Amino acid sequence: MYAQRASRLTGAVVWRNTLDDDPAVRPVLPDGCMDLLWNGGRLLVAGPDTHAHVPGGGPAHWAGVRFPPGVGPAVLGVPAYELRDRRVELTDLWPAADVRRLGGRIAAAGDPLPALEEVALTCAADADPPDPLLGRLVAALDAGRPVAVAADELGIGARQLHRRSLAAFGYGPKTLARVLRLQRALALARGGVPLAATAARCGFADQAHLTRDVKELTGLPPGELLGRRQ
Structure with a gap:
């Protein structure tokens, strides 16, 4: 449990x-x-x-x-x-x-x-405090902003953003954006939002896109994943 x-x-x-x-x-x-x-x-x-x-x-x-x-x-x-x-x-x-x-x-x-x-x-x-810029990056990506837009808002180049993201998150900002979008989608779906509406609200092209992304990141299709015990 x-x-x-x-x-x-x-x-x-x-x-x-x-x-x-x-x-x-x-x-x-x-x-x-x-x-x-x-x-x-x-x-x-x-x-x-x-x-x-x-x-x-x-x-x-x-x-x-x-x-x-x-x-x-x-x-x-x-x-x-x-x-x-x-x-x-x-x-x-x-x-x-x-x-x-x-x-x-x-x-x-x-x-x-x-x-x-x-x-x-x-x-x-x-410990030293975490990089405040990367906290702002998480907030921007979690709000659904594209990586390029977030980088422009933060005033940082793509290479430096990638390097700092690897150190802070373990992967680059594009993968981080996918992971955060996955978590947003699962939260909506577990709250009862239909998958088609969840896909639209989270910025997927369609429900099939959501299904592919969930399966790539979790190894399970959404229906089976959501049926697992909480």
């Missing part, structure tokens, strides 16, 4: 998930985010996905902090493209002694989720 709530870290979400053997368990879909994870006494990092990731293996109980797009690399101190489509131990990124200290704090807590959130808050407070 999956549950989430807003974090005290601005824009972030904290979540917990207990996996079972149900084949209809919800896959983790691309969203431009990175997560700090706790599982079986280990601290891990989930990089930005370009396709659906199906959780599985290891202890069934997971806790996580999902940073908003562009924030994870600033907090964790690693470019997002280095972790694209990967789950890695935090010890691969940080000194082992520091990770053991943080892990001990979480393990000693009665509930690991609030303790994990505290770790994320502390790390964010000690």
Whole structure:
């Protein structure tokens, strides 16, 4: 079972998930985010996905902090493209002694989720702030603006925008725009908006275009994806 709530870290979400053997368990879909994870006494990092990731293996109980797009690399101190489509131990990124200290704090807590959130808050407070320009890029793309228009509004060249997007999101602005549009479309469809209307409202050419894009990014057609357990 999956549950989430807003974090005290601005824009972030904290979540917990207990996996079972149900084949209809919800896959983790691309969203431009990175997560700090706790599982079986280990601290891990989930990089930005370009396709659906199906959780599985290891202890069934997971806790996580999902940073908003562009924030994870600033907090964790690693470019997002280095972790694209990967789950890695935090010890691969940080000194082992520091990770053991943080892990001990979480393990000693009665509930690991609030303790994990505290770790994320502390790390964010000690980190340099994320690139404010890229926050504006996310807002522009999430509003449906084309990449070229967003770049002009931000006053930045295409090459520099691509380079900075790779570091912050793990992929270029065009892929980020597709991922954000996917999330907007799924939110509308899960809210009961018919797929044809969802396609029109999210800027797809038609429902067939929406279906192709969803299947390319998630591996499933919209009907099957939306039928998965929430």
